[in-house]
Amino acid sequence: MFKLRQMGIDTQSEHVVFINERSVRDGSLGFKPLDRVRVFEAGGADPSPRKVTGVLNFCHDGLLAMDEIGLSESAFADLELPAGTAVEATLARSPESVHRVREKLRGRRLSAGDFDAILEDVVARRYSKPELAMFVLACALQNLDLDELVDLTRAMVGSGSTLHFDMPVVADKHCIGGIPGNRTTLIVVPILASMGVTIPKTSSRAITSPSGTADTMAVLADVELRAPEIYRVVERVGGCITWGGALDLAPADDVLITVERPMQIDTEAQMVASILAKKKTAGATHALIDVPVGASAKVRTHHEAEELGRLFRHVATALDLDVEVVTTDARGPIGRGVGPRLEALDVLSVLRLEPEAPADLREKALFLAARLLERTGTVGDAGGYRAAQEALDSGRASACFEAIVDAQGRRELPPPARFRHRVEAGRDGRIREFDCLGINRIAKLAGSPANESAGVRMLRDVGDVVSRGEPMLEIHAQSATQLEFAREYVEQDEAWVRYGY
Amino acid sequence: MFKLRQMGIDTQSEHVVFINERSVRDGSLGFKPLDRVRVFEAGGADPSPRKVTGVLNFCHDGLLAMDEIGLSESAFADLELPAGTAVEATLARSPESVHRVREKLRGRRLSAGDFDAILEDVVARRYSKPELAMFVLACALQNLDLDELVDLTRAMVGSGSTLHFDMPVVADKHCIGGIPGNRTTLIVVPILASMGVTIPKTSSRAITSPSGTADTMAVLADVELRAPEIYRVVERVGGCITWGGALDLAPADDVLITVERPMQIDTEAQMVASILAKKKTAGATHALIDVPVGASAKVRTHHEAEELGRLFRHVATALDLDVEVVTTDARGPIGRGVGPRLEALDVLSVLRLEPEAPADLREKALFLAARLLERTGTVGDAGGYRAAQEALDSGRASACFEAIVDAQGRRELPPPARFRHRVEAGRDGRIREFDCLGINRIAKLAGSPANESAGVRMLRDVGDVVSRGEPMLEIHAQSATQLEFAREYVEQDEAWVRYGY
Secondary structure, eight states, X not given: OEEEEEOOEEOTTSOEEEEEHHHHHTSSOOOOTTOEEEEEEOSOSOSSOOEEEEEEEEEOTTTSOTTEEEEOHHHHHHHTOOTTOEEEEEEOOOOTHHHHHHHHHTTOOOOHHHHHHHHHHHHTTOSOHHXXXXXXXXXXXXTOOHHHHHHHHHHHHHTSBOOOOOSSOBEEEEEOXXXXXXXXXXXXXXXXXXXXXXXXXXXXXXXXXXXXXXXXXXXXXXXXXXXXXXXXXXXXXXXXXXXXXXXXXXXXXXXXXXXXXXXXXXXXXXXXXXXXXXXXXXXXXXXEEEEEESTTSSBOSHHHHHHHHHHHHHHXXXXXXXXXXXXXXXXXXXXXXXXXXXXXXXXXXXXXXXXXXXXXXXXXHHHHHHHHHHHTTSSOTTOHHHHHHHHHHTTHHHHHHHHHHHHHOBOOOOOOOSEEEEEEOSSOEEEEEEOHHHHHHHHXXXXXXXXXXXXXXXXXXXXXXXXXXXXXXXXXXXXXXXXXXXXHHHHHOOTTEEEOO | OEEEEEOOEEOTTSOEEEEEHHHHHTSSOOOOTTOEEEEEEOSOSOSSOOEEEEXXXXXXXXXXXXXXXXXXXXXXXXXXXXXXXXXXXXXXXXXXHHHHHHHHHTTOOOOHHHHHHHHHHHHXXXXXXXXXXXXXXXXXXXXXXXXXXXXXXXXXXXXXXXXXXXXXXXXXXXXXXXXXXXXXXXXXXXXXXXXXXXXXXXEOOXXXXXXXXXXXXXXXXXXXXXXXXXXXXXXXXXXEXXXXXXXXXXXXXXXXXXXXXXXXXXXXXXXXXXXXXXXXHTTOSEEEEEEEESTTSSBOSHHHHHHHXXXXXXXXXXXXXXXXXXXXXOSSOBSSEEXXXXXXXXXXXXXXXOTTSOHHHHHHHHHHHHHHHHHTTSSOTTOHHHHHHHHHHTTHHHHHHHHHHHHHOBOOOOOOOSEEEEEEOSSOEEEEEEOHHHHHHHHHHTTTTTSXXXXXXXXXXXXXXXXXXXXXXXXXXXXXXXXXXXXXXHHHOOTTEEEOO
């Protein structure tokens, strides 16, 4: 019999169970490190006591007493028993659905029921990391056919909660990630909302990038809204820009991302399932998907983008979701700032029609808003751009954005970063493009998005002709060490910029 | 700047870095959970300070101060800096060799240099668990051709240390795991050593089974010998039975096993590479591989066994290792005991020629010893069985075993388990076979091998006719709870035994 302890360690996607190694060596537990064990309430007459399974880590004395069993944060939360409760532990088996993953690896098709069973176990954190990796790779390598892709997406939709708005048109947008800056959402949403279109946007925080839309919005307003608050905000102002992570929308996807990220496995099929499941569960009827195409973007060629568009349309139709896929050019950041605070400043300057507002961000937002206005039938064909422009230039979009910020809960803009460093051009030449991965890395090394004011400010645009020694970009950091990490990287080579025509 | 702290948590194959979440939220670290970070000595003038990379876990207050960075056991050991040292942390990239794994996933062949680079990073714990899983699956799914398999095996050989014995013949044996009991090694080694054959056997501890050969030997003698001690023992008595885990033999394999185990991915190619790399690095010139074939064994059909034999012979030839592969029948445990202490008792009773010694264990050991005696040229063709029998029946093998035990360091046999329960036949019938996985599971639930005296004692043999209510097996456990776990499992259904002809 052991006492339950909350370890205070967040192991994310994998439940971890901690025991004192002496409980095993000298005691009565017959476990090996990394065994899968079940922890459950001891004693009680309940024939099916509360239980949770996890992967075993051994601890030394000092961290855990011999009569304690510790749980990582998510495992402790799932077990829903108070610390100190008497618990037992025994060996657990891998979830039954793992067999189906192994069958997929051998080439068998997965059925809708298979995907449902697998994702249910994934969401309940019953898969260990290697098993999660196995599922991701099984889908990636034993290519999913179109029916399987639809079933996977439906299973993702069914893996959590959904939002519902009682409107004939609920608009949404998504941009395939990886492009620094690119905060069009914060402009498109108020343009559409100011024209009466319901657009309840739920966004992600940064996954591999230095800032996600939710990170950027978070420097201006509260983004951690629960469903009832979202309904309230959307009813009042027609739109919102919140973090989707707290809403339990397609949570299977959030778990799978934790292994996709280190493996850098990003298949088209998984991208389509992930994005459309999020749109569907967020209550959208119409969604615009922006696919940036470029040498350092996720999608490298227009041929790939077309194939992706075909998958999006096929799955969206099966989900009864109207989707339009557009491709855009990606030759570097959109806007000047990279990092939450710097991106928010770009957005505000576009909305406020400031003369120095980044033109590329404004134009891209107008283009996307136009497509969405036309697609939802809000304006007639070819009338979208002019309508979007009017909403922006009249100040109505800006006023709507301020109303959204107030409705969500206004935040004070954080102060500028304490440390800055200007990076100079290493040679003379014309800037052909910025490498998105390189720029993202500089911003991340500088501390973005955890440090909201950290990041990169671009001082030059694609197409500019520069001379050696001219300032190219400015690194913002909250500590001298982080500034140094970013500076070291950027000065090692100029892989973040390419010159030429 | 942070103070280094040893967390006292053994995370096994994956280095983990722990930081207080407030260091990120309020402080100057721009990290996200599960980011890959590099921790290194701060300040010093050293241009390449000591460093280690790991996966990031956030901690709550109480576990770690805001100015501390904690490391898991292996990461702390690798960094080789004392606790309290001033360290910094920054984002790290995935090892370059991971790109080659992704290329393999897309179907490219891997070269010898690729395998060397990958396994070097694997051994240095630079791969996160999902990346390890990706490598294992890349090899499993994009089938390795014969040249790749040889290169993988060579890279495993090169990933660590080797033993070397200056003898023309150094014998070794290996049994594909999964068969409960089956401790032939403890009989074969003294038979061969007593006849003057050098046989320095390094074995593994249990991986998925309730006891490995090293676990069983460990109840009789010290098995954690370093290389100089092994040389000393082998010089004195001609053979040894030790744990290979402390010798750094083909360590890449040990790391990969930590993800293969939860995924239950066990490809023929990986099995061949793993086993032959261990034999080669242990200094063998001649190796006998026992492939048990049965419905609940790792290898299910003789056809599979033949294919496996072909792979073993091809790779062994390339490694300049003489290998013989034999198949044996697997219809249940070999011997009566399952679990370290109970298996050791079986071995001792065979060596001591006790009348109740399990005949199957004796006969299998004699068969294997005979093959190895003939293969190494110690005796002429067809003379092996008789020679082995004489070594055993004369008491020379037993004397040699006692000499090995003394040379390694004798241990006192642990007392019997405190709790026992007899399991009865659920029906009348003839026992056609015992399910190896089922019997293993009972023993593991009872606490084996961590509790050396825990396990299962078989009371009936395959072929026996039993009546409902007759005792079939006895569960041994060190705690009432573990006895109960095993009893519950065994009484749920009779999946551990099959009746019929």
